[in-house]
Amino acid sequence: xxxxxxxxNRPSCTTAAHxxxxxxxxxxxxxxxxxxxxxxxxxxxxxxxxxxxFAPKETIFSQGDxxxxxxxxxxxxxxxxxxxxxxRRQIVGFAMPGDFLGLAMRDAFGFSAxxxxxxxxxxxxxxxxxxxxxxxxxxxxxxxxxxxHELTLAQEQMMLLGRRTAExxxxxxxxxxxxxxxxxxxxxxxxxxxMSRQDMADFLGLTIETxxxxxxxxxxxxxxxxxPDGVRLMDTQRMANMAAA
Numbered sequence: 209x210x211x212x213x214x215x216x217n218r219p220s221c222t223t224a225a226h227x228x229x230x231x232x233x234x235x236x237x238x239x240x241x242x243x244x245x246x247x248x249x250x251x252x253x254x255x256x257x258x259x260x261x262f263a264p265k266e267t268i269f270s271q272g273d274x275x276x277x278x279x280x281x282x283x284x285x286x287x288x289x290x291x292x293x294x295x296r297r298q299i300v301g302f303a304m305p306g307d308f309l310g311l312a313m314r315d316a317f318g319f320s321a322x323x324x325x326x327x328x329x330x331x332x333x334x335x336x337x338x339x340x341x342x343x344x345x346x347x348x349x350x351x352x353x354x355x356x357h358e359l360t361l362a363q364e365q366m367m368l369l370g371r372r373t374a375e376x377x378x379x380x381x382x383x384x385x386x387x388x389x390x391x392x393x394x395x396x397x398x399x400x401x402x403m404s405r406q407d408m409a410d411f412l413g414l415t416i417e418t419x420x421x422x423x424x425x426x427x428x429x430x431x432x433x434x435x436p437d438g439v440r441l442m443d444t445q446r447m448a449n450m451a452a453a
Contacts, residue, residue, distance in 0.1 A: 236306040257330040278310040284327030299411040305384040
């Protein structure tokens with residue numbers, strides 16, 4: 209895998225004139241584990257970071273690769289998936305700005321990651337990042353909170369796949385995406401969905417035909433409005449009632 213290190217011009221990943229400036233000005237800092245760090249600690253983190261860029265469809269890492277790098281996504285969306293023994297692909301999640309990848313305790317990545325959109329990230333040597341964590345108990349607590357949140361999401365996903373109708377799965381997915389985008393200040397009414405319908409189907413355990421039919425049905429009942437690259441939530445109360453069922 210070839211990784212290109214760049215000086216990004218995006219607000220979330222700019223070249224720092226002073227130590228820590230890039231981290232302090234990062235627009236997703238408060239949504240990531242970095243939020244627990246003081247300015248002097250951000251300067252130290254900044255010194256370890258390498259701005260990194262990935263093109264759409266480019267592999268960030270593959271399942272089974274040695275986990276030598278930690279990535280903090282600063283812009284774009286990443287597809288996370290596992291390859292099953294029979295060759296099928298199961299999407300296990302979508303990483304968004306503020307998410308960290310590579311924090312698991314295993315020595316090898318347990319899933320693959322590739323860019324859906326153009327992606328920028330700060331990458332860190334895993335060894336250097338682990339050494340930093342060892343000296344910052346509050347960062348370790350933040351990572352524990354992050355891991356707990358990830359476990360909660362995994363449990364919710366299991367229930368989503370096992371107990372929900374197709375319509376309920378899609379509604380829950382849309383509401384979850386709205387919440388995730390809102391945490392980084394994106395519009396909470398119009399939801400960006402850069403992933404394909406096939407990606408949604410794989411993640412939700414549905415067929416692409418079922419996803420398309422269900423979205424069309426929700427649009428016909430004026431629950432959502434399908435717009436380019438996303439949907440607009442038109443009846444959030446009905447969606448909340450469906451999600452709570």
